[in-house]
Amino acid sequence: MPVEEVIRVEDLSFGYRKGELLIQNLSFHVRRGEFFGIMGPNGAGKTTLLKILLGFLKPTHGRVFLMGKPLEKFREWHRIGYVPQRWTTERSFTGTVAEILRAFAPKERVGWIISFLHLEHLLNRQFNKLSGGEQQKLMLAIALTTNPDILFLDEPLTGLDIHAQEHIESVLKEIAKSRTVVVVSHDIGFVMRNATRVLCLGMPSCVVVEPHQFKDIMKDLYGLHP
Numbered sequence: 001m002p003v004e005e006v007i008r009v010e011d012l013s014f015g016y017r018k019g020e021l022l023i024q025n026l027s028f029h030v031r032r033g034e035f036f037g038i039m040g041p042n043g044a045g046k047t048t049l050l051k052i053l054l055g056f057l058k059p060t061h062g063r064v065f066l067m068g069k070p071l072e073k074f075r076e077w078h079r080i081g082y083v084p085q086r087w088t089t090e091r092s093f094t095g096t097v098a099e100i101l102r103a104f105a106p107k108e109r110v111g112w113i114i115s116f117l118h119l120e121h122l123l124n125r126q127f128n129k130l131s132g133g134e135q136q137k138l139m140l141a142i143a144l145t146t147n148p149d150i151l152f153l154d155e156p157l158t159g160l161d162i163h164a165q166e167h168i169e170s171v172l173k174e175i176a177k178s179r180t181v182v183v184v185s186h187d188i189g190f191v192m193r194n195a196t197r198v199l200c201l202g203m204p205s206c207v208v209v210e211p212h213q214f215k216d217i218m219k220d221l222y223g224l225h226p
């Protein structure tokens with residue numbers, strides 16, 4: 001496998017229920033340094049695909065490779081960062097933002113993350129008193145603590161106000177200069193501005209397109225009228 005392929009998916013199928021496939025015969029790859037978008041209608045299987053790539057769900061059929069290794073043999077999870085779509089209360093933290101960050105990373109790294117993500121004003125706040133958008137930012141901060149090579153993000157702009165969206169977009173742009181970023185998003189503008197390529201999930205045969213080709217398949221993807 002060429003070294004620059006950090007993710008390779010071969011003929012992947014997956015279903016939650018026996019005999020009902022949600023993802024069928026999907027093949028694609030992601031190159032090192034790409035800003036890779038994943039788009040598609042609600043329920044198309046975008047979050048499910050991320051969970052398969054992260055090893056939380058086992059494919060019904062097909063293979064996944066991370067950094068050239070079959071997923072089942074991949075052990076370097078510190079090289080992978082993940083910001084889930086929703087932060088559920090059962091995975092909640094206790095303590096202040098500063099305490100939480102210090103529990104995840106060495107002091108120097110924490111200092112860098114705080115200034116990179118503009119978290120200074122949140123440091124003494126309790127996690128359970130943060131707003132949804134503030135919690136989302138903290139999740140990104142935690143995902144960055146291991147300095148991951150690949151960052152997976154599921155709807156990273158959801159719940160953020162317009163200033164926070166602009167800020168997170170600029171942060172992700174910066175991260176993508178030296179890392180691979182894989183983003184599930186419904187925000188077409190955000191994906192078009194940033195993605196090198198976009199995987200379109202939810203059509204009979206899923207395709208990977210470049211951003212300028214996306215409008216040609218939007219009708220098929222979302223069933224939009226011309």
Ligand SMILES: Nc1ncnc2c1ncn2[C@@H]1O[C@H](COP(=O)(O)OP(=O)(O)OP(=O)(O)O)[C@@H](O)[C@H]1O
Nearest residue numbers: 016017022040041042043044045046047048049085
């Ligand atoms: N644990 C589960 N058990 C059974 N079905 C599930 C489970 N998780 C998700 N599904 C179903 O699988 C389908 C795809 O869900 P998924 O969350 O992957 O879609 P999505 O493309 O990310 O959607 P959205 O854009 O709404 O976030 C949905 O119909 C969902 O109800």
